[in-house]
Amino acid sequence: MDATNSISIPEDVLVSRLFKKDQLAFSYLYDNYAAALNGVIYRIVQDEATAEDILQDAFIKIWNNFASYDKTKGKLFTWIINIARNLAIDHTRSKGFKNQQKNLEVDKIVGYIDSKKSTLFNPDQIGLKTMLEKLKPEQREILDLVYFGGYTQAEVANELNIPLGTVKTRIRMSLIQLRSIV
């Protein structure tokens, strides 16, 4: 992402300019984070046009609600990604979406995203494949379901037919692994 932007603004400067409703800062925010947000939303809703609609809603929400961002609670990216994820998850929990997805079971969805996704990756994100190969299949599966699928712990336990305690342990193991490889 950095390659496309020659100027880099430190996060605290960006945040204080966004508090002042600086449109240039907002444009910078978009240029740097839109693709990552869009990727996450896409993995949840699995439709390009829907993802872009939700991306738009997310950025408008970020602009309008910036006053409620509390930097002591975490990084800017964590806050905006949660806005995007929550909007995407709320969408998948709406009736229309549920009907549309009724026949897809979890394990199929995971495979389905992967098979469909591969063609849409940024060509410059070559690191992804090697990174994912370093994660064990069950670690990847759990991250896909929890982080990109918007599933709750209990749902994951139910769908994968594994105990709740195992879900927790697996999330922790996956994140420890992820931390060492990305």
Added chain:
Amino acid sequence: MNTKEYIESGVLDLYVSGLLSIEEMRDVELKACQHAEVKQELVLLQGALERFAFKYAIVPKPEVKERILMAIQSKSDVSRIVSIKSATTENQPEQDVSITPSLPAARTSLSRLLLAATVLLIAVLGGAAFYFNSQLKNSKMLTAQLEEQQSGILRQVDNLQLTLNQQTEKVQLLTDANTVRISMKGTDKSPASLALIYWNKETKAVYLDIKALPPTGIDSQYQLWFIDPTAGPVSAGVFDVKTGEMIRMTNAPDAAAFAVTLEPKGGSSQPTMDKMYVIGTVAS
């Protein structure tokens, strides 16, 4: 619970994955404020997921940015018009006052009265504009907060629904004629231990009900095994000790016995026989 145990409990991982309820999130945030190590761990986890998300980046169509900028532009135009209006009304009285002395004809009592009334009116209008503007800001913030609360509540309702389904399933399991109860008794290593298995021979579902098991260390976890008559011991998953709650384990297609061993955290592929805590055979 000390800081290290708190970090290793996995609650921070759930926090960054967005899996906690609003109250649980507040608790994590409080802990992060109090302990630098917790805060540090959170930053590391958030950074890892951030980089993970960037790896999945998909560049949206250029129109999306245009649409967003247009949407926020039209909103700030409205607020700019409001602020221009209030700025002109606030300037008005000063101008009027400074003009008045150069116009001797205006020094009649009637015009003074009119002037005073105008100044008063303008002041009232300005005040009202300011009041409504701040009210508007407040209600916008309130709406945002309520929206966040609502989606949190919806998620909780979903969780409750799921819990209810699981409870219903348990009742069905317990009353099902195909369900057998296997009592796993403590081995010599731990004679006081006891755990029950409810195994439905039809659906193959396995539920574990822990009556008594000694607490584990941080680095280890209990693992349930079922002994397949032909394949030998097969893992039915790891679990944390929680009494008074039935835990759904991995289905067992065929089992001659069930046993629990203590294994390194995350479980093993083969049971460690000298760390077996309870065992029970299935009556044929």
